[in-house]
Amino acid sequence: MAPASSSARSAAPAEPTPGTRPRNRRQLIVEAAGRVFSERGYHTASMEEVAAQVGISAAALYRHFPNKYALFAECADVMVDGLVEALDEVPPGASLAEVLTALTRITVAHRASGGVYRWEARYLNREDRRRLRVKFGRLVERVDDAVQREHPLPDERLRAVAALGAIGSVTMHHTSIAQRRAEELLLAAALGVAASDPAGVPPAAHPVELPARPVPRTRRAEILAASVPLFARNGFANVTNGQIARAVGLTPSALYRHYPGKIDILAAACLQAAALLAQGVERSLQGVAGPREAVVALAATYVAYSFEHTELNSVAEAELAGLPDDLRRPVVLAQREHIAVWEQQLRLVRPELDPRQARVLVHAGFGVVVEAGRALRWRDAPENREAVTALVLGALGL
Numbered sequence: 001m002a003p004a005s006s007s008a009r010s011a012a013p014a015e016p017t018p019g020t021r022p023r024n025r026r027q028l029i030v031e032a033a034g035r036v037f038s039e040r041g042y043h044t045a046s047m048e049e050v051a052a053q054v055g056i057s058a059a060a061l062y063r064h065f066p067n068k069y070a071l072f073a074e075c076a077d078v079m080v081d082g083l084v085e086a087l088d089e090v091p092p093g094a095s096l097a098e099v100l101t102a103l104t105r106i107t108v109a110h111r112a113s114g115g116v117y118r119w120e121a122r123y124l125n126r127e128d129r130r131r132l133r134v135k136f137g138r139l140v141e142r143v144d145d146a147v148q149r150e151h152p153l154p155d156e157r158l159r160a161v162a163a164l165g166a167i168g169s170v171t172m173h174h175t176s177i178a179q180r181r182a183e184e185l186l187l188a189a190a191l192g193v194a195a196s197d198p199a200g201v202p203p204a205a206h207p208v209e210l211p212a213r214p215v216p217r218t219r220r221a222e223i224l225a226a227s228v229p230l231f232a233r234n235g236f237a238n239v240t241n242g243q244i245a246r247a248v249g250l251t252p253s254a255l256y257r258h259y260p261g262k263i264d265i266l267a268a269a270c271l272q273a274a275a276l277l278a279q280g281v282e283r284s285l286q287g288v289a290g291p292r293e294a295v296v297a298l299a300a301t302y303v304a305y306s307f308e309h310t311e312l313n314s315v316a317e318a319e320l321a322g323l324p325d326d327l328r329r330p331v332v333l334a335q336r337e338h339i340a341v342w343e344q345q346l347r348l349v350r351p352e353l354d355p356r357q358a359r360v361l362v363h364a365g366f367g368v369v370v371e372a373g374r375a376l377r378w379r380d381a382p383e384n385r386e387a388v389t390a391l392v393l394g395a396l397g398l
Contacts, residue, residue, distance in 0.1 A: 025054070025056075025064070026064050028054050029050065029054050029056075029061060029064055029065070029071070030071070030074055030075055030078050031110075031113065032050050032053035032054045033045075033050045033053075033071050033072070033074075033075050033113075034075045034078070034079065034110075034112070034113025034114075034116055035053065035112045035113045036049050036050050036053060037072060037075060037113075037116045038112060038113050038114060038116050038171065039112075039321065040321060040322070041318075041319070041321045041322045042068075042072055042123045042237075043123070043235075043236075043237035043322065044237075044321065044322045045068070046068075047061055047062070047065075047067075047068050047071070050071065072116075072123070072124070073124060073128050075113070075116050076116055076124060076128070076132055077131075077132070079110075079113070079114065079116060080132055080135045080136055080139070081135065082106060082110075083103060083106065083107075083139055084135060084138060084139055086102045086103060086105075086106045087099065087102060087103065087139065087142050087143075089102065090102050094146070095146070095150070096146040096147060096149070096150045096151075096191065096194060097187070097191060099142065099143060099146040100143070100146075100163065100167070100187055100190045100191060100194075101183075101187055103143075103164070103167055104167050104183050104186050104187045104190065105183055107167050107168060107170060107171065107186070108170055108179055108182045108183050108186065109179065111170045111171045111182075112171075113171075114168060114170070114171025114172075122235060122318075123235060139164070140157055140160050140161055140164065141157075143160040143163060143164060144157045144159075144160035147159050147160050147163070147194045150194070150195075151194055151195050153197060153198070153199075155198050155387075156375075157375070158198055158372055158375055158376070158387065158391070159193055159194050159196065159198065159391065160194070161371045161372060161374075161375045162193045162368045162371055162372040162375075162388075162391040162395075163190040163191075163193040163194050164190075164371060165367040165368045165369075165370055165371025165372065166186060166189040166190045166193055166364040166365075166367050166368050166395045167186050167187075167189075167190050167364075167367075168367055168371070169186075169363045169364045169365075169366060169367025169368075170182060170186060170360065170363070170364075172363065172366075172367065173359075173363045175356055175359045175360055175363070176356065177356045177357070177360055181357065182360060185357055185360050185361060185364070186360070186364060188397065189361055189364040189365075189394075189395040189396070189397070190364075190395075192394040192395055192396070192397055193368060193391050193394045193395050194394075195394060196390050196391050196393070196394030197390065198386075198387035198388075198390050198391060199383075199386075199387065199390075200390060208280070208284055208297075208300050208301050208304040209280075209283050209284070210276070210279075210280040210283075210301070210304055210305055210308055210309075211276055211279045211280060211283075213225075213272075213276065213309065213312070214272075219248070219250075219258055220258040220259070222248045223244060223248055223250075223255065223258055223259065223265060224265060224268050224269060224272065226244060226247035226248045227239070227244050227247075227265045227266075227269065228269050228311050228312050228315055229311055230243055230244060230247065231266065231269065231315045231319065232310075232311035232312075232314050232315050235318075235319075236262075236266055236315070236318075236319045236322060237322075239262070240252075241255055241262055244262070244265070263322075263323065263324070263327065264327070266315070266319055266322070266323065267323055267327040267328075267331070269312060269315050269316060270315070270316045270319070270320055270323065270328075270331040271330065271331060271334070272312065273309065273312045273313055273315070273316035274316070274331055274334035274335065274338070275334070276305065276309060276312070277301075277302070277305050277338060278334065278337070278338060280301045280304070280305050281298065281301055281338065281341060283301075284297040284298070284300070284301040285297055285298070285341075290348075291345045291346075291348035291349045292349050292398070294345040294348075295342070295345050295346055295349055295393075295396065295398060296389075296393065296398075298341065298342055298345065299365065299389050299392040299393055299396070300385070300389050302365070302366070302369060302392070303369055303385050303388045303389045303392065304385055306369050306370075306373055306378075307373065307378060307380040307384065307385055307388075308380060310373070310378045316331070317370075320332075339359060339362055339363075342358075342362040342365075343355055343358045343359055343362060346358045346361065346362065346396060349398065350396075350397060361395065361396055361397070362396075364395045364396075365392040365395045365396055367395075368388070368391050368392050368394075368395050369388055369392060372387070372388045372391055373388060376388070
């Protein structure tokens, strides 16, 4: 979801005079840590990086937090608590637009630290995850109340979750756009999601035909295929070479004959994910009649890909930040090419959008897929694919 901070937290801190210790140092540490964890990932980030962001020594940082996990857990709590506090300031019975505006403003204001919740929260321990889910559940309930008052449908909170995904998407990319304009776009996307009928989308003109994931026919391919479920379930940093080797009946040392290191397996997984999606898009766009049909085809393809290749996609999305620059670059280029296709077709349908605005909305659509898919537990059924596709089109203003 999105980064969160109460209105008190979000106020710009006063500059301390030289030689004095700011009263809000703990707050500054948490804000800096949120940015570092979002950008670098939990395991790649270091306490030294956080300390440098705040302008203090690592020793001073440890006086506030005993270890990286304690700091990370507080970041996650502060984010969700801030969203809840923002809604607490909205009067009961407020309109859906008022509810979503409060969440959108705080999310955009703190977009640099919001990636923590989307992917990195899986590194919390069981009790901390449970507590976070309870808080987030209350947030969804409040949004759903407003959605159902204005657009009543028996959708089991799917539109509320998806609307939050559209808003939170701004934390997952770096498109440069004015804060006010970003708020307007994301609010419109979330309202579009809330007004959509998940059961009302007509099937795409051409059925989505995704390429199958390659059947492993070499030892290298077997290693990759066995690693993806491990990375998806446990997180890349928690998977050992020994676990991967056991999954394919090798000794750990034998892995090095096929991959220089574990990070190279992750890079191969990210590239495979990008290639499968690109092939699916190419197939889906063959024979489309115009830009609107193209956008529908793109949405249906991305949804189908996310449901059919859930583990591979989640690994690619969650772990990309941890790749070194040379391994990350080709994956990022493939992602940009994919987004450029969306951007071009969406602007043909909605010519009032400039490239950055279109990009923000495309990412909002991706955010809808992530959160709606999770809410549906990625149960791959035609009705679920169609429901999520309808919500994506709502986010795009179609």
